[in-house]
Amino acid sequence: MIEVLFYVFAAVALGGALGVVWAKSPVGSLLYMVATLASLACIFVLLEAHFLAAIQVIVYAGAIMVLFLFVIMLLNLGHDYQRDLKGGAFALLSFVIIGLMAGILARQFGENAITEPTAGGRAIDAALAEHGAVGAIAQPLYTTYVVPFEITGILLLVAIVGALVLAKKSSL
Amino acid sequence: MHTALVEGGQATVDTAAQFEPFFPGLIILLPLIGFLINGALALKHARVSAAAVRLGGELDLGEGDHRPETHTLPSYVGPGVMLAAFLIASVNFIRMLSVELHEPHVIEYWTWIATGTFTVDAAIQLDQLSILMTMIVTGVGFLIHVFSVGYMSDDGGYPRYFSYLNLFIFFMLVLVMGASYPLMFVGWEGVGLCSYLLIGFWFSDREKSDAGKKAFIVNRIGDFGFLIAMFLLFGMFGTLDFVPLFSEADNLEYGGSLVTAVTLFLFLGAAGKSAQIPLYVWLPDAMAGPTPVSALIHAATMVTAGVYLVVRSSVLYALSPIASATVAGVGVFTALFAATIALKQNDIKKVLAYSTVSQLGYMFLGVGVGAYATGIFHLITHAFFKALLFLGAGAVIHSMHRSLHRTNDHQDPQDMRNMGGLKAFMPITWGTMWVATFAIAGIWPFAGFFSKDEIIWQTAAFGGAARAPYPALYQVYWVIALGTAILTAFYMTRMMVMTFHGSNRTGVEEAKHLYEAPPVMWLPLMALAVLSVVGGWINVPEALRETFIGLGPLTSEWLHRWLEPVTEQAHHIQEFNLGEVAEQAPFGGGEVTWAVISTVLALATVLTSFHLVIRKNVRAAAEDPELSGFSKVLYHKWYVDEVYDRLIVQPLIRTSRFCWRVIDARVIDGIVNGVGWAARGVGFIVSMFQTGTVNTYALVLTIGALIILGVSVF
Amino acid sequence: MINEALVLSSLLFVLGTFGVLVRRNAIIMFLCIELQLNAVNLAFIAFSRLMGIDGQVFVFFVMTVAAAEAAVGLAIIISVFRHYETVNVDNFKLLRW
Numbered sequence: 001m002i003e004v005l006f007y008v009f010a011a012v013a014l015g016g017a018l019g020v021v022w023a024k025s026p027v028g029s030l031l032y033m034v035a036t037l038a039s040l041a042c043i044f045v046l047l048e049a050h051f052l053a054a055i056q057v058i059v060y061a062g063a064i065m066v067l068f069l070f071v072i073m074l075l076n077l078g079h080d081y082q083r084d085l086k087g088g089a090f091a092l093l094s095f096v097i098i099g100l101m102a103g104i105l106a107r108q109f110g111e112n113a114i115t116e117p118t119a120g121g122r123a124i125d126a127a128l129a130e131h132g133a134v135g136a137i138a139q140p141l142y143t144t145y146v147v148p149f150e151i152t153g154i155l156l157l158v159a160i161v162g163a164l165v166l167a168k169k170s171s172l
Numbered sequence: 173m174h175t176a177l178v179e180g181g182q183a184t185v186d187t188a189a190q191f192e193p194f195f196p197g198l199i200i201l202l203p204l205i206g207f208l209i210n211g212a213l214a215l216k217h218a219r220v221s222a223a224a225v226r227l228g229g230e231l232d233l234g235e236g237d238h239r240p241e242t243h244t245l246p247s248y249v250g251p252g253v254m255l256a257a258f259l260i261a262s263v264n265f266i267r268m269l270s271v272e273l274h275e276p277h278v279i280e281y282w283t284w285i286a287t288g289t290f291t292v293d294a295a296i297q298l299d300q301l302s303i304l305m306t307m308i309v310t311g312v313g314f315l316i317h318v319f320s321v322g323y324m325s326d327d328g329g330y331p332r333y334f335s336y337l338n339l340f341i342f343f344m345l346v347l348v349m350g351a352s353y354p355l356m357f358v359g360w361e362g363v364g365l366c367s368y369l370l371i372g373f374w375f376s377d378r379e380k381s382d383a384g385k386k387a388f389i390v391n392r393i394g395d396f397g398f399l400i401a402m403f404l405l406f407g408m409f410g411t412l413d414f415v416p417l418f419s420e421a422d423n424l425e426y427g428g429s430l431v432t433a434v435t436l437f438l439f440l441g442a443a444g445k446s447a448q449i450p451l452y453v454w455l456p457d458a459m460a461g462p463t464p465v466s467a468l469i470h471a472a473t474m475v476t477a478g479v480y481l482v483v484r485s486s487v488l489y490a491l492s493p494i495a496s497a498t499v500a501g502v503g504v505f506t507a508l509f510a511a512t513i514a515l516k517q518n519d520i521k522k523v524l525a526y527s528t529v530s531q532l533g534y535m536f537l538g539v540g541v542g543a544y545a546t547g548i549f550h551l552i553t554h555a556f557f558k559a560l561l562f563l564g565a566g567a568v569i570h571s572m573h574r575s576l577h578r579t580n581d582h583q584d585p586q587d588m589r590n591m592g593g594l595k596a597f598m599p600i601t602w603g604t605m606w607v608a609t610f611a612i613a614g615i616w617p618f619a620g621f622f623s624k625d626e627i628i629w630q631t632a633a634f635g636g637a638a639r640a641p642y643p644a645l646y647q648v649y650w651v652i653a654l655g656t657a658i659l660t661a662f663y664m665t666r667m668m669v670m671t672f673h674g675s676n677r678t679g680v681e682e683a684k685h686l687y688e689a690p691p692v693m694w695l696p697l698m699a700l701a702v703l704s705v706v707g708g709w710i711n712v713p714e715a716l717r718e719t720f721i722g723l724g725p726l727t728s729e730w731l732h733r734w735l736e737p738v739t740e741q742a743h744h745i746q747e748f749n750l751g752e753v754a755e756q757a758p759f760g761g762g763e764v765t766w767a768v769i770s771t772v773l774a775l776a777t778v779l780t781s782f783h784l785v786i787r788k789n790v791r792a793a794a795e796d797p798e799l800s801g802f803s804k805v806l807y808h809k810w811y812v813d814e815v816y817d818r819l820i821v822q823p824l825i826r827t828s829r830f831c832w833r834v835i836d837a838r839v840i841d842g843i844v845n846g847v848g849w850a851a852r853g854v855g856f857i858v859s860m861f862q863t864g865t866v867n868t869y870a871l872v873l874t875i876g877a878l879i880i881l882g883v884s885v886f
Numbered sequence: 887m888i889n890e891a892l893v894l895s896s897l898l899f900v901l902g903t904f905g906v907l908v909r910r911n912a913i914i915m916f917l918c919i920e921l922q923l924n925a926v927n928l929a930f931i932a933f934s935r936l937m938g939i940d941g942q943v944f945v946f947f948v949m950t951v952a953a954a955e956a957a958v959g960l961a962i963i964i965s966v967f968r969h970y971e972t973v974n975v976d977n978f979k980l981l982r983w
Contacts, residue, residue, distance in 0.1 A: 867907055
């Protein structure tokens with residue numbers, strides 16, 4: 001059952017990704033992207049990452065994609081159906097390169113089939129059982145990774161200030 | 173005090189007495205101080221006269237008391253420091269006379285070079301040889317400085333002249349007093365520099381500055397030999413200080429190849445500095461300098477530095493029969509060769525220049541046959557009479573120049589064909605120069621007789637030594653030396669007759685302006701004339717002892733005895749390896765016989781030459797016909813300059829031009845420019861990758877990522 | 887399922903890369919970069935089944951950085967658009983020889 005669901009979502013995600021690359025208009029790309037993100041959120045659930053699945057939907061598909069949409073509409077690019085794909089030798093070379101890359105990666109990851117349950121999976125299951133979906137990730141985040149966490153906070157602050165400065169109409 | 177002079181006096185000398193030097197450093201320092209003062213005045217004068225030229229005029233020197241201080245002070249400073257140095261040297265000399273000094277007295281001031289095992293101290297060496305040389309340099313130097321006060325008085329570069337002259341004396345003293353080869357080399361190069369500066373003293377004249385360059389470049393060839401010899405010596409002994417070096421030289425093998433190489437290279441240096449075949453060509457050209465300079469540098473002192481070098485290294489030369497034979501051979505052939513050229517020269521200074529080369533050849537013959545003291549003896553007497561001859565010629569040129577200048581005559585004031593009959597106008601110059609001529613011709617009892625005759629005699633004696641190397645060679649040398657003595661008498665008399673005797677050829681108007689040089693010029697002439705007479709008496713040969721005017725016991729072989737501590741080591745080596753020298757000339761006859769023969773020959777030559785030349789109708793330079801035949805070859809100096817030009821200078825110029833146009837302009841510039849073009853080309857090609865397109869950068873980034881992935885996986 | 891997730895992750899990644907390489911629209915290139923980031927997130931989560939919860943913590947960080955990047959990047963695109971009136975990257979060639 002789970003496997004079937006996985007393949008369905010995987011197919012949707014791949015289709016969405018292809019759409020992102022192929023869609024003519026930025027809005028189309030964006031909508032395909034939302035589809036991909038949503039199906040990835042479902043796969044996260046299948047992989048027992050419930051909290052991240054929720055975050056994926058709320059932050060990524062919700063906030064960030066809406067931000068993109070705002071910008072597209074702000075710049076009035078919605079009607080820009082001009083084909084902007086590169087063609088010729090460049091596209092061919094790119095295709096060969098990413099094909100090679102995909103081949104290498106898929107071969108590496110496809111080999112040595114991992115059978116569940118694994119040690120990491122058992123530990124996650126135990127943590128989920130003990131702390132709940134949020135607590136399982138909060139536990140290491142506020143203990144082991146507290147310094148990077150704080151730095152991430154600062155990064156967000158800097159990003160807000162930077163975005164404001166850059167997007168302001170009149171230069172400072 | 174005079175006990176050392178008495179024959180066999182060694183026993184009576186208080187051997188316990190220590191030699192105490194009297195401010196020897198001051199002897200060197202005083203000329204340097206003079207140089208600094210005169211140099212400062214010269215710079216000041218240059219500023220003043222440059223300002224005068226800027227204002228559109230010329231600096232008027234004025235007369236007598238009205239002269240600027242830059243032209244009055246050097247007259248006192250220049251000769252003054254020389255007199256002081258001479259007096260200090262004399263005190264040292266007298267102190268050395270009164271004690272028995274077996275070891276050289278070395279005074280170290282500071283360490284000059286210290287690298288690894290190689291150390292050179294700034295040290296001076298006081299011994300019998302260096303004090304004698306110091307006396308000559310400062311004494312004759314002083315007289316020539318005094319003469320220069322008169323000779324150069326009208327010259328704009330007066331303070332500059334004296335600063336150079338003082339600097340020269342400073343370096344010459346470093347040369348003779350330095351206690352090691354490197355220090356000697358400093359003086360050696362320094363006198364070369366001053367020689368260059370003074371030959372090209374009137375540097376605005378192209379020919380004269382070229383003569384300076386020629387002297388400098390030819391001397392470089394000799395210096396190369398000197399340097400190589402120093403390297404070899406350091407390799408052999410690990411030191412270049414005279415005292416330890418010569419004491420270790422005793423251990424060397426007689427006739428060893430290394431010592432032969434060293435001495436030959438040293439002789440190359442000596443041949444450059446002392447104008448011997450094949451490097452003599454610069455000296456006649458050096459006559460472009462002011463005449464007192466020719467007297468001081470190119471006759472009395474600097475050019476004898478080569479002889480000094482050989483005598484200083486006598487231990488090494490005694491160890492190498494090949495090098496000694498080379499020295500003697502080069503010396504005697506130079507003597508003959510230069511004498512033949514002097515026969516046909518018309519420039520009064522050129523005659524004297526070739527005569528100097530010839531006499532230097534005699535000195536080298538002397539030191540080449542192991543008669544080191546005799547070589548120095550001839551050096552001393554030659555310093556007296558040749559300085560006198562040059563100064564006399566200077567007085568003549570001075571007078572001629574002024575006369576021609578005032579009558580706006582553009583004749584050559586140095587050409588003897590334009591002179592004649594100057595005896596009536598310049599009696600003092602005439603008299604003193606005849607004294608010098610007798611001296612150089614070797615007529616008893618003038619100075620040159622004793623020294624030159626002794627060299628000739630020693631050549632014969634050396635060739636007749638029990639185990640002499642190449643005895644036949646030395647017999648040839650002896651014959652040539654005798655023949656050259658006759659040539660010397662001939663060309664000197666010719667010069668005197670052409671200058672002072674016969675009818676006057678200057679022209680009627682010009683003759684009215686001819687008169688004797690001022691006292692400041694003829695007083696040095698008188699002093700040198702006295703020295704040219706008595707100079708030879710310091711070393712009366714043993715054989716003539718009884719016959720000589722009462723001085724015999726006192727001065728017989730005095731110089732030999734005086735220089736004994738310096739030369740005895742060399743003499744021991746020579747005696748040990750060659751045996752006793754002969755008491756007979758090649759064709760029989762002893763020392764006295766040949767002395768009488770040579771002086772009679774010389775006197776006869778002088779008389780014959782006098783009559784021959786005076787009867788010959790000498791015509792003024794402008795009307796003189798072209799020479800032909802052998803005379804022409806001699807007049808053109810055997811075409812040696814032309815041969816050198818063809819064989820060395822022109823190929824060198826062609827090679828240089830090839831190096832310039834092909835090697836430098838094409839190959840080297842090509843490489844340099846090619847590198848530049850290559851950089852630009854590569855930059856142009858590489859800059860194509862800088863497309864400015866984000867996708868391209870992303871692609872390259874991805875390729876890089878793929879490569880890293882591939883490497884980490886496979 | 888972990889193997890399959892990893893293969894999916896690599897396919898999504900190369901698709902994102904391809905998009906970055908061939909698209910000229912700056913916003914779509916941006917979206918493709920987000921796609922690459924998501925592919926990496928998927929890989930992290932898949933590996934967390936092997937190595938433990940730390941992988942998920944890193945996904946959290948990646949999302950935060952992606953948010954910051956989106957904010958700044960879009961601000962840049964806006965200011966560039968104001969200047970050039972286009973978001974086609976072929977028109978931005980100032981850094982050229």
